[in-house]
Amino acid sequence: MIHESSHLRRRRPARLLPLTTVAASLLAVAGVPAEEHVATFEHGAHQQQFVHGAPQEPSLEWTIAAGGRIYDTWWDALDRPKPETTNPAYPTAVNDKQSGPNTWRCKECHGWDYLGAEGLYSKGSHYTGIKGVMGAAGRPGEEIAAILRDANHPYTPEMISDEEMLRVATFISLGLTDMRAFIDYETRTVKPDAGDIDRGRALFQTICAACHGFDGRAMDWGEGDDHAFVGTEASALPDEVYNKISNAHPGAAMVNLRALSEFDRISVLAYAARLPVGLDD
Numbered sequence: 001m002i003h004e005s006s007h008l009r010r011r012r013p014a015r016l017l018p019l020t021t022v023a024a025s026l027l028a029v030a031g032v033p034a035e036e037h038v039a040t041f042e043h044g045a046h047q048q049q050f051v052h053g054a055p056q057e058p059s060l061e062w063t064i065a066a067g068g069r070i071y072d073t074w075w076d077a078l079d080r081p082k083p084e085t086t087n088p089a090y091p092t093a094v095n096d097k098q099s100g101p102n103t104w105r106c107k108e109c110h111g112w113d114y115l116g117a118e119g120l121y122s123k124g125s126h127y128t129g130i131k132g133v134m135g136a137a138g139r140p141g142e143e144i145a146a147i148l149r150d151a152n153h154p155y156t157p158e159m160i161s162d163e164e165m166l167r168v169a170t171f172i173s174l175g176l177t178d179m180r181a182f183i184d185y186e187t188r189t190v191k192p193d194a195g196d197i198d199r200g201r202a203l204f205q206t207i208c209a210a211c212h213g214f215d216g217r218a219m220d221w222g223e224g225d226d227h228a229f230v231g232t233e234a235s236a237l238p239d240e241v242y243n244k245i246s247n248a249h250p251g252a253a254m255v256n257l258r259a260l261s262e263f264d265r266i267s268v269l270a271y272a273a274r275l276p277v278g279l280d281d
């Protein structure tokens with residue numbers, strides 16, 4: 001089973017599938033620490049600006065995607081220290097399964113689908129009873145940013161600056177999608193009629209495949225025999241992967257499709273959910 005990204009077990013960069021074992025044994029012989037080689041997917045100095053910085057003249061599309069990455073995991077998005085303790089605003093009396101850094105992530109209280117207790121987090125290990133952010137869609141960014149300094153949101157400017165808060169507020173205001181249109185909430189899978197598979201295939205093969213391979217298995221961020229490929233994650237956690245497609249994975253040198261239409265992003269998700277989920281598929 002694939003679990004939702006905890007970002008606790010993700011400190012290790014993804015493995016380059018076919019080479020890992022070979023490289024590890026060769027390196028063991030040569031006496032070089034394997035980690036130096038496994039770090040293939042850590043971004044280089046030339047990508048620092050793209051991954052953590054901001055353009056001089058930010059487009060609306062860039063701003064929304066950057067805000068979406070803050071919503072996902074702000075410390076990875078912004079290259080800040082990860083909070084060590086549990087968020088004092090997190091309702092531990094309601095949910096004692098979550099603790100530590102994750103309780104500081106927007107998605108942990110409001111959901112990958114932005115619907116909070118009315119969405120996919122209406123039950124299960126992420127339940128808090130907190131409402132979603134969909135009700136704030138369309139409201140002015142400044143108004144939303146002000147909410148993000150209230151007692152429910154004990155973020156200091158050292159954690160997330162005012163300018164960065166405005167980015168995530170812009171994402172809430174203009175960047176949300178109602179996923180009930182293309183995800184089956186009973187099974188948490190992509191609906192069979194979602195998007196256009198041919199369009200999704202075209203986008204995947206010409207964009208995503210550069211890093212993930214044509215079958216989505218060039219990178220594996222699983223642990224041991226617990227593989228996690230694009231297909232694995234898209235079939236088990238489509239709401240999370242829709243966020244990654246739209247905004248990219250925070251802290252990784254990954255592209256995002258924010259400048260393309262919502263329908264295109266749904267199509268890529270639908271195609272990705274048909275890719276192999278395991279090693280032997």
Ligand code: HEC
Nearest residue numbers: 087089090103104105106109130131133135136152168172
């Ligand atoms: C520890 C849980 C928690 C985290 C983490 C959290 N929030 Fe909230 N948020 C709340 C609660 C509680 C409310 C108030 C809900 C209510 O009024 O019923 C709220 C309200 C909101 C609202 C207003 C919704 C509305 O309809 O008025 C927005 C927007 C919002 N949060 C965005 C964010 C963003 C963006 C982040 C991350 C930077 C974030 N939240 C992180 C708990 C959280």
Ligand code: HEC
Nearest residue numbers: 005013014041207208210211221233244249252253254255
């Ligand atoms: C320029 C390289 C690049 C491209 C292009 C790219 N990705 Fe990624 N992607 C990455 C890297 C790097 C990671 C981080 C892997 C890790 O966890 O270390 C990643 C992570 C992911 C993840 C896992 C996120 C998680 O929850 O851990 C998914 C899903 C994903 N990519 C899907 C896609 C899709 C779909 C596309 C096409 C729209 C795409 N990627 C395009 C580099 C890329």
